[in-house]
Amino acid sequence: MDESTFQVRGLTKVYGTGAGEVRALRGVDLDVPQAETLVLLGPSGSGKSTLLNILGGLDRATDGQVKFHDRDLTRVSDTELTRYRRRSVGFIFQFFNLMPSLTARENVELITEIADTPIDAAEALAMVGLSDRMDHFPSELSGGQQQRVAVARAIAKRPELLLCDEPTGSLDSASGVQVIEAIVKVGGEIGATTLIVTHNAVVAEIADRVIHFSNGAVVDVQANTAKRSPRELSW
């Protein structure tokens, strides 16, 4: 295995206390190799989004360790977590989460303005095939186009890590394929480690590695020997 982006050890997340206690993660151990595309597969409630949130610095673990290179994310301050998200992480959400009051280009510029070595917004949009829609507002774009703007926004800061939470969950098959294609393409171009959380098993076919999640724990990690191009997918 190459050098790891993440080393996760004994990661536990418990919500609530007493009778209402829910153990979302039960001692997860995982290594995420650099510049690979990983797909986390698992049923709803299996804990995969919780893991993604902790890896993305949105949530804190109850116990265990998450090492991003040499830094333990479970022990840093909120300000450092913000800095971590700002510099190193690109997020793609199920519901796109674009600023409705900003155009496609401006949504990307929102990030390029605060990033250290950003890709030009127009270039990022071109990478996801939206050069001709740059000055449209989210309300003037289809779901797939909105999600591709989100992809452009995520990669515009040249993140080391691209975290995608059900990126095709709100899209039809054709739009979903376009979005996966964009993620794989631009993720590859900037050399990001890409983690896609999904319960859509078809998406897993584009991964270097597929992590199966169940009941708050990793049950299997498979290297994908028959990796397919996103264009070949359909569901």
Place this chain on the structure above:
Amino acid sequence: MRVLNRKLLRDLWRLKWQMAAIALLIACGVSVAVMAYSTQKALVTEQVRYYEQTRFADIFATATRVPLSIASDLAHINGVVSVDPRAMKSGLMEVPGLLRPATARLISLPEDEDAALNRIVIVAGRLPNASRSDEAVALKTFLDAAHVSLGERLSMVMDQRRMTFTIVGAALSPEYVYVPSSSPMPDDAHQGVFWAPRLAVERAMGLGGAFSSVSLALAPGTSEAAAIADVDRILAPYGGAPAYGRADQISNKFQQDRIQRLGVMARVIPPVFLVVAAALVNLVLGRLVQTEREQIGLLKAFGYGNLEAAAGYAKMAALVGVAGVIAGGALGGWLGAGITAELAPYMRFPHLTAQFSWSAFAVAAAVSIVAALAGSLLAVRRAARLSPAVAMQPTAPTSFRKGVLEQFGIWRILDQPTRTIVRNLERFPSRAVLTVAGLSVSLALLVGSQFLFGSVDAVVDQAYYRAHRWTDEIAFGENRDVHAVSEVAHLPAVLRVEPLRTAPGKMRAHAREERIGIVGLEDGAQLARPLDAQGRAIAFEGRGVVLSTVLAAHLGVKPGDTVELEITDGRRPRAVLPVTGVSDEYAGLTAYMARDVFNRLMSDGDLASAADLLLTTDQRGDFYRSIAQVPQVTGAASRDDTVASFRSAVAAVLVIEMAFFLGFACAIAFGVAYNISRIALADRSRDMATLRVLGFAPAECVYILAGELVFLALVAMPLGVLGGIGMSKALVAAFTRQDFYLTFVITPKGWGIAVTAYLGAVLVAAALVAQRVWKLDLVSVLKTRE
């Protein structure tokens, strides 16, 4: 419906802080109305009781010396039910501990207590023994202010006779709540009023078988004007000064002013709060209906009627109204009692009991709840009209488009967070307009709270330091030859003396008539001179008169016009005179003329009735000791004392009122800013969470959220300032007594307080909302679709 009510209560609990801010505004409005009307009720009730108890007269008149037999002529005037002739005279007296001699006004006590009018109320000690000529009762406010105790002896010089009285009782009188002096405010320590048995007073004054003051009571429904004309006619041969009715009686006027001002406050302020509260109810409930549209659709899909599904929002508004009304009623009652207690020493009633105006509370409650319901109308209508099918679909994303600003180059230099702020403003203009309106109202109130202080300073400066530059003024009981007056110049401490002559009169123009004070000044007088609007001294031209601003306005005349003057003194001359100037002053119905013109009209010699003095500070004590021995001097005023008493009296009243204004204005600014910020946060918590996830620091998110509010707050500032100036001018008009003007002046400190309080309230509200950005649960906000 029980489940819907439970939902209503839970929604209310969820929105508790926003609803509390709205209820606070309603409470402010209700409390002002309840406070003002409760206090007014307490004052009016006591005034009516006091006037009945003391048989306060309807008509008042004074004359030089009227035979007692004339009293029966007065009693025969149509409608007169009671006549009370008295002996009354003024003089000077030295009071231990006071630098300046005080004015003593000695009044005879009635022999027939039942027929007496303007009875005094003994609050300590006793009435003088009728058989003794050396006992007197004194006005309680004088005794308190001059620190004179019962049993002390006071000497006064009156009509060249020295009299000494032992003070055996302290009394209050409706006639002497405010004892007229040269100060527009009570100068209690230097205004003594004494009542002694009639025989003693008559003997002391040489008024045996005669009276010099008379009060009359009228039967209900009698024409006061006709009775006054008859009194004037009967008393004219005896040196009668114009009689006047209760409305012009100075103590009554003083109390009425206070009572009416409370009414002004109660009518002007509450509507402002209710309108702002209604607008906020509209915004908050409008937003609630928007977020709950799926639930409303669901209820309708289950078979609830349109009204049933929408009624909850009206109930919510009503509940907020009720909460505000209850809090406002309690607060208003408490404040009313506090203000009543605060006013008690100032109003000088023997008793003053706090009251609660249930009628004001009922009206304020009804109006407030109606206002809250009116605010909910749009939201309720929207909820009732929602079709279930549409309601249950997710809302289409808010559509934005490029606005006007983007045509300009400046757009390119704006960063994305700032663009978000601008687009949001362009997208929701009505919300922006409402916010600006609410905030500017609050700033207007704040500006209005500050101007009175500046105005008082301006009035004092104009009246006592620029137009009048005397340090002291003495008045003579009777007009004196001007050469005798000049002798005052030889007394210690006197640097300059300027004689003047004053008399009461009437002035007519354009079919209007005003009772005025006429002041005859030396040509080129330095210590008292009328000033024009630019502050330049106005020189007298021939027979011309210079009118005070208020008098010119009341008569509707300007320089170049003529007026008809009647001097109601001496031989009562009349003349038609040209108006040659308007003297810029805030108080008084005064006409100035050259003293020699005045004397020629009177045809009684080169006389003066008073003298303006410039005294050195170090020998003032010696000066006053010398004039206390001069029997002709009956009054002495000091600028410093006058200004000090004016300031302390004004400050006592204004500080309370202005504190209210300040608090209430901050409540509005806070209520508006807090609700607007909470709505903005609710609208955009998802955006904020997204930005946080994308790596924006909380402060950067707060910039977008609060930037809009701060921008609107800044936009509202010029409007608020203009509104404040407008409101201040309206208040000036409302508070202006018939003979007293205020002006609009705000000091830099006043502006500072207004703007600091305003921005402070906005920033506190913004900070309260901003701290929620720090606490945003990123995961849960992002997971659920709006």
